[in-house]
Amino acid sequence: MGFAKLAFLAMELAVSLRSLVVLLGSFPALSGVDLDIQSGEIVYVRGANGAGKTTLLRFCAGLLNFYSGEGQVLGFDIRDANSDTRQMWRTQVGYLGHETRLYPDLTAQENLAFLAKLCRAEMAALQYGVERLELSQELLATRVGSLSAGQRRRVALAGVVLRSPKLWLLDEPHASLDSRGRSCVDQLIVDAAKAGATLLVVTHEPVAHELLEAVPADLSVGESAASGSATAGSEAAGSASGGSAIACAPGSSRLVELSGGAVKGNR
Amino acid sequence: MTTPTEVENPRSEPAAAADFFAVNSIADASVSTGSATTKVLGWLTLAGLVVLLVFAFIISPEDSRETADGAIIGQFDAVRLLYLHVPAAVFAYVAFALTGLGSIIYLWKRSRWWDHVAHSSAEIGVVFCGVTLLTGVIWGRPVWNTWWEWGDVRIVTTLLLFLIFVGYLAFRSVPSEPRRQARNASVLAIIGALNIPVVNRSVEWWENRTLHQQSTLEELKIEDATLLTLMIGFAVFGLMFLWLLIHRFRVAWLAEEVEQHGLKQALRRRREEAQREAMVS
Amino acid sequence: MNTSDATPGHLSLMGILRTSWHIWRKDLLIELRSRVLLNQILPFAVLVLMLFAFALDGDSTTLEFFAPGLFWVAVLLAALLAIGRSVATEQADATMDNFRLGSSSPVAVFFGKTLVILTQLLVLEIVLAVGVIVFYGARLSEPLLFVSTSVVATSGIASAGTLYAVAISKLGVRETLLPLLLMPALVPVLIGATRAFGDALGTAGVNGWQWLGLLGAFALAYLTLGALVFGSLLEEN
Numbered sequence: 165m166g167f168a169k170l171a172f173l174a175m176e177l178a179v180s181l182r183s184l185v186v187l188l189g190s191f192p193a194l195s196g197v198d199l200d201i202q203s204g205e206i207v208y209v210r211g212a213n214g215a216g217k218t219t220l221l222r223f224c225a226g227l228l229n230f231y232s233g234e235g236q237v238l239g240f241d242i243r244d245a246n247s248d249t250r251q252m253w254r255t256q257v258g259y260l261g262h263e264t265r266l267y268p269d270l271t272a273q274e275n276l277a278f279l280a281k282l283c284r285a286e287m288a289a290l291q292y293g294v295e296r297l298e299l300s301q302e303l304l305a306t307r308v309g310s311l312s313a314g315q316r317r318r319v320a321l322a323g324v325v326l327r328s329p330k331l332w333l334l335d336e337p338h339a340s341l342d343s344r345g346r347s348c349v350d351q352l353i354v355d356a357a358k359a360g361a362t363l364l365v366v367t368h369e370p371v372a373h374e375l376l377e378a379v380p381a382d383l384s385v386g387e388s389a390a391s392g393s394a395t396a397g398s399e400a401a402g403s404a405s406g407g408s409a410i411a412c413a414p415g416s417s418r419l420v421e422l423s424g425g426a427v428k429g430n431r
Numbered sequence: 432m433t434t435p436t437e438v439e440n441p442r443s444e445p446a447a448a449a450d451f452f453a454v455n456s457i458a459d460a461s462v463s464t465g466s467a468t469t470k471v472l473g474w475l476t477l478a479g480l481v482v483l484l485v486f487a488f489i490i491s492p493e494d495s496r497e498t499a500d501g502a503i504i505g506q507f508d509a510v511r512l513l514y515l516h517v518p519a520a521v522f523a524y525v526a527f528a529l530t531g532l533g534s535i536i537y538l539w540k541r542s543r544w545w546d547h548v549a550h551s552s553a554e555i556g557v558v559f560c561g562v563t564l565l566t567g568v569i570w571g572r573p574v575w576n577t578w579w580e581w582g583d584v585r586i587v588t589t590l591l592l593f594l595i596f597v598g599y600l601a602f603r604s605v606p607s608e609p610r611r612q613a614r615n616a617s618v619l620a621i622i623g624a625l626n627i628p629v630v631n632r633s634v635e636w637w638e639n640r641t642l643h644q645q646s647t648l649e650e651l652k653i654e655d656a657t658l659l660t661l662m663i664g665f666a667v668f669g670l671m672f673l674w675l676l677i678h679r680f681r682v683a684w685l686a687e688e689v690e691q692h693g694l695k696q697a698l699r700r701r702r703e704e705a706q707r708e709a710m711v712s
Numbered sequence: 713m714n715t716s717d718a719t720p721g722h723l724s725l726m727g728i729l730r731t732s733w734h735i736w737r738k739d740l741l742i743e744l745r746s747r748v749l750l751n752q753i754l755p756f757a758v759l760v761l762m763l764f765a766f767a768l769d770g771d772s773t774t775l776e777f778f779a780p781g782l783f784w785v786a787v788l789l790a791a792l793l794a795i796g797r798s799v800a801t802e803q804a805d806a807t808m809d810n811f812r813l814g815s816s817s818p819v820a821v822f823f824g825k826t827l828v829i830l831t832q833l834l835v836l837e838i839v840l841a842v843g844v845i846v847f848y849g850a851r852l853s854e855p856l857l858f859v860s861t862s863v864v865a866t867s868g869i870a871s872a873g874t875l876y877a878v879a880i881s882k883l884g885v886r887e888t889l890l891p892l893l894l895m896p897a898l899v900p901v902l903i904g905a906t907r908a909f910g911d912a913l914g915t916a917g918v919n920g921w922q923w924l925g926l927l928g929a930f931a932l933a934y935l936t937l938g939a940l941v942f943g944s945l946l947e948e949n
Contacts (some may be wrong), residue, residue, distance in 0.1 A: 187949070189608055190694050212708075227812060229610070229949050255815040263806035269745040281734045282814030307745070410836070416646035421939055424705030591896050597783050600891040608949045615879045618941050622875075625933075626897055633900040633926060637907070693885065 168348060177236070178203045178362035179224060183237045184233035184242075186216075186223050186425075192231070195425035197350040204416075206363045210424035217366040220422065224364060225259040226250055231363065238331055255283060258329030259338060264320035268309030272299065274320045275308055293325035295397055296352055298344075302418035313340040321349065332356055332363040356416070458523035464681035472674040482598045484674035486660040487514040493529040494657075506544040509573045510525060514660050520589065524627075526556030526672065531624030535618035543687060546613045549620055550603060551679035555598050555672060560593040584635045591630050609690075728823065739801065740831065745751035748797055751756025754839055757790040769801050772849055779850040780909030780916070783840055787833060788869070792891055794832050795873040799881050810883070811946065817828050818943035822874060826938070829870035837862050844913075853914035861912060861924055865905035868931035872897050872916045875938045878945045889938055900930055 170363040184193040193216045201207050209217050221226050224237055235242050240253040266275045279288045293306065297318045317340050324332065337349045345392055353363055420427055465473075488511060495505035533549030536542070567586055568578050581587060603616050743749050764782045768774050775782070803810045811821045841858070844850040852858055876894045880886045904927045911920025 183786065185698065187694070190690050190697070191700045192694065192701050195698050220786065227809065227948060229947070251815065253819075254813045257813070258815060259809075261809070263809075265805055265807050266812050267738070267742060267801070267807060268804070273740065274738075278734060279736050279810060279814075282810055282816055284732065284815050325785045328559060345625060354688075422703045423708035424703070426705035583731075595896045598889070598896065601892060602880065602883075602891060605885055605889070608947050609882055609949065611882065614944055614947075618945065619876075622897065622937065626900075629836055629900050629930070629933075633903045636923075637903045638745070675821060 176199065178205070179364070181235035181237075181242075182224070184235060185231040186219050186228055186233045188219060193425055194230075196233070197422075197425070199420070199427055200352050201362055201364065203362050204357055204360050206357045206365065206417035208417065208419045209364060209366045209422055210325075210368070210419060216425035217422055218335055219425070221259065221335050221364060221414075222261070222367060224331065225257045225333050226253040227259070242268055248357060254328075256330045257333055258327045258331070259333040259335075260320055260324050260325035260338075261335050264316045265323070266308045266316060266319060270305060270309065271305055271307055272315075273304040275319065276304075276323055276326065280326050283327050285326045285328070285399070289326045289328055290322075293322035296325055297322040299349060312347055315324040317341055318345060318348075321352070323351070327359065330361055332361055332365075334363065335363045335364055336368060337370060338367065345390060384430055432585045450497060462685060464678045469674060469677050471695055472677070474669060476667060476670045476674050479663065483514060483660070483663050483667045485662055486656070487511050489600065491656045491660040501648055504573050509570055509587055510657075512566050512570040516563060516570060518583075519589065519660060520563040520662040521665065522668045523556050523559035523563055523589070523592075524673045526559060526676075527624060527627070530596070530599075530620050534620040534624075537613065537617045538621075543613070546617070547680050547683040547687070548676075549617065551683055553599055553603075553620065554679060555675045557593065557596050557600060558674070559668075560589060560596070564593060575647065586632060587634045587708040588631045591634075592623075592627060595626060608712065662680055713733055713866065719796075720903050726735075728817055728820040731814075731820035732824035732827055735821065736827045736831070738797070738827075739828040742801060743832070747836065753790050753793045753797070754831075754836060756793065757836055757840055758787055759845055760786040761840065761847055763845060765870065775848040776850055777915050779844045779848040780913055781838075781906040783844050783863075783909060784905045786840055786843075787866070788834050788898060788902065791829070791833055791869050791873060792894070794836070794891060795870075795877045795894070796887055797827055798874070799877045799886065800817060808946065811838075817948055819939045821946070822871075822938045823918070824933075824940040825878075826867075826870045826935070828873045833866045833870060834862065837866065850913045852912065854912045854920065857920045857924070858912040859910060861905055861908040861920065861927065863880070864924060864931055865901050865906055865908075865920055866928045868901045868927060868934055869898060871931060871934040871938050875934060875942070878942065882948075892901060901927060904930070913939075 177200050180184070180200060181197050181199045181362055184194055184197040185192055195216075197216075199218065199220075209220065211217050213385060219228065223230065225347065226237070226240075230242060233242070238256050240249055244250075264270075267278075270278070276290055279285075280287065280413075299318060299322055303311070303315060303319075308319065317337075321337065324334070332353070334353070337353075338346050341349065343400060493505070493506055494506045495503050498512050529552040529561070530549045533545045533596070535551060537549060564586070567589070571580065572578055573587075579586070593645035599616065603612065604618060605612075644712040761782065764778075764786075765775060770779070802811075811818070827846070841852075841862075843853065873894055874895065877890060880889050880893065883889065904923045907916065907918055908920035908923040908927065910916025911918050911923075
C-alpha cells in the first residue's frame with residue numbers, strides 16, 4: 165500500500181505501519197511490522213520474550229527512531245524528524261512501561277502532581293485518574309518507595325490516565341496487580357476505547373474471552389479503502405496482515421501475535 | 432528489553448554460529464585497508480622519515496651562537512627534538528580541528544562518513560599530541576632546565592587538549608547505541624574543540640609570565656638548513672597523518688560494513704523466526 | 713486533528729520557566745526527603761578542606777594564601793557528586809522518559825536540572841566559605857565580588873555538568889567517565905574563580921571583576937549550548 169493512501173486513511177487509523185524495522189543497538193528488535201489500528205480499537209499484543217512487544221510500544225510512543233519502513237501514528241508521519249512534531253506526538257500518548265517512572269522519595273500524590281505539571285494536565289484529570297485506579301488518600305500520602313509493587317503500578321497507571329491520551333500503550337498492565345486491580349484496569353481499558361481512545365496492550369496472559377467479546381458483535385464497517393473482513397471481536401490472530409485495514413466500532417478488540425519482531429502471519 | 436543481549440532467543444543459536452563463520456570468511460578474504468594510493472603514501476612517509484632523520488641529526492647544525500661578551504649560548508643538540516616536536520604538535524591540532532569539523536558536519540548531515548572521519552582523526556590526534564608532550568618534556572629538561580613549566584601556555588593547553596580528547600575516545604570506546612553515541616560524541620568533540628581557545632586564553636591570563644613560547648622559533652639562529660629540516664618535518668608529518676587517517680578511516684568503515692552485514696543476517700534470522708512461528712500456529 | 717492541540721505556551725519562555733521551576737521544586741523536595749546533600753556531600757566537602765590542610769602541612773600562611781584555589785577544588789569535587797546524584801535520581805526508574813513524554817521543551821529540563829545543581833552548590837559554598845574562614849584564616853575583603861563570583865562560576869559548573877552528565881547518562885560507566893570529561897572543560901572556571909577569589913579574599917593583587925567577565929562568558933556559552941543540544945542528548949537512538 166502506497167503511503168499516499170495511508171495519508172488518506174490517517175484520519176481513521178490511529179496507527180498504521182508498513183515494513184517497520186527498529187534497531188536496538190544493531191539488533192533488529194522489530195524486523196518488519198505491518199500493523200493497522202483503527203481509532204477506538206483495543207489491540208492486545210502477545211508474543212514470546214524478545215518478540216519485540218516493548219519496542220513496538222516504545223516506538224508508538226515516539227520514543228524510538230526507526231531504521232526503515234513508513235507509516236503514521238496519530239496522524240504524525242513517522243519520517244518527520246522535526247522535534248516539535250515529535251513532541252506533539254508524544255504528548256498524545258499514554259505509555260506505561262516496565263518501569264513505573266516514579267520517584268521513590270516522593271509520595272504518590274507528589275509524583276502524580278509533578279507528572280500532571282509536566283504534561284500540563286488539569287487537576288480534574290489527576291483526580292479522575294486517582295478515582296479510576298482507586299487510590300486511597302492514605303496511599304496517596306505514602307512515599308512511593310514504601311509502596312508495594314502493585315500499588316506502585318496503580319499509581320503509574322493513574323499517571324497515564326491523567327494525560328487523557330489518544331493512544332494508550334500499556335506494557336503488561338496486569339503485572340503485579342491483584343484481581344481487583346486487574347478488573348479495575350480491564351474496565352479502564354474498555355471505557356477508554358469507548359470514549360474514542362485507541363489502545364495497544366501487551367499481555368502475556370490469555371486474553372479473557374469475555375473481554376474480547378465485551379464489544380457488541382454488530383460492527384459497522386467503516387469507509388476503509390481496504391476490504392478486510394470485520395473479524396474484530398473474536399480472537400483473530402494475525403488479522404493485522406499486510407494492508408487490510410479493518411474497520412470497527414469503538415471499543416472493539418482483537419489479538420495480534422508478535423514474533424521475531426514482526427506481526428505474525430503478515431507474509 | 433533495552434539491549435539486544437537481553438533478548439532470550441535460544442532458537443537462533445545455530446544460525447548465529449553459521450554467521451560467525453561467515454564473518455570470519457570475510458576477514459579471510461584478504462580484506463585490506465590498503466590501496467595503491469596508501470601504498471605510495473606509506474612509502475613516501477617512510478622515505479620522508481629517513482630523509483628527516485638525516486637532516487635532523489646530520490645536515491642541520493646544532494643551535495649555538497656567541498653573545499657579545501663571548502659566551503656560547505643556544506639549545507645545542509636539543510634543538511633537533513624540535514623537528515619532531517613542532518610538526519607533531521601542529522598536526523595534532525590539525526587532527527583535533529578536523530574532528531571538530533567532522534562532528535559539526537555529522538550533526539548537520541547525519542552522514543556516518545563524517546563521524547568516522549571525526550573518530551579516526553581524534554585517535555591520530557591523541558597519538559600526535561602524546562608525541563608532542565613527550566618530546567616537549569624531554570626538550571624542556573636541557574633547554575629550560577625543567578621537565579615542565581606551568582607558566583608556559585602552550586604546553587598546559589596541549590596537555591589539557593590531550594586529556595579532553597582522551598576523554599572523547601574513552602566515551603567512544605564504551606559500547607552503546609551507535610547513533611546516540613555518534614551524536615553525543617559529536618557534541619563532546621565540538622565542545623572540546625571550542626574549549627581550545629578558551630583554555631588557551633585563560634591559561635595565558637592566568638600567568639602572564641611566559642618562558643618563550645612566542646619566541647621558540649625566533650630565538651633560534653635560523654639557518655637555511657634548520658628551516659629546511661623543519662619544512663621537511665611538516666611535510667613528513669602531513670603525509671603520515673594522511674596515511675594513518677586513510678587507514679584508520681577504512682578500518683572504521685569496514686567495521687561498519689561488518690556491522691551492516693551482521694544486521695542483514697540478524698534481520699533475515701529474525702524474519703525467519705517470525706515465519707516459523709507463523710507456520711506453527 | 714493534532715495541530716489544534718498544540719498549546720501556544722509549549723515553547724514560550726514562561727512555559728519553559730514554569731517547567732524548570734517544577735523540576736527545581738521536585739528535586740529540592742527529593743533532597744529534603746533523602747538528605748543526600750546535607751548528610752553526604754556537605755560533610756565530604758568539609759573533609760576535603762581538612763585533607764588539603766594535611767597535605768599542605770597545616771601551614772597557616774600557605775593555607776590562607778591558597779584558600780581561593782582550595783575552595784574551588786573542593787567545590788569541583790563536591791560538584792561531581794551532586795551532578796552524579798542529579799542524574800541518578802532520574803535514571804533509577806527511567807523517569808527521564810517522563811520529560812521526553814511531557815509537553816515541556818527539553819530546554820526547560822536543562823534549565824531545571826542546572827538550577828537544582830546551582831542551588832545545591834551555592835548552599836555547599838556557604839559552608840565551604842565558613843570553612844576557609846575558620847580553618848584557613850581567609851579574610852573576606854570584598855564580599856560583593858565573593859558572592860557574584862560564586863553565583864556566576866557555579867552557574868558555569870552547573871550548566872556544563874548537566875550537559876556532560878546527560879550526554880553519558882545511559883552508559884554503565886557514567887560515574888567514572890564524568891570526571892574525565894567534565895574536569896578539563898571546567899579548567900577555565902577553576903582558573904577564573906580562583907583569581908576572582910584571590911581578589912575577594914585579598915590574597916592576589918588582581919582585578920577580580922575582570923575574571924568575573926570570563927566566568928560570565930563561560931556560563932553563558934554553556935547555557936546557550938545546552939539549550940541548543942539538550943533535546944538531542946535526551947533521545948534514545
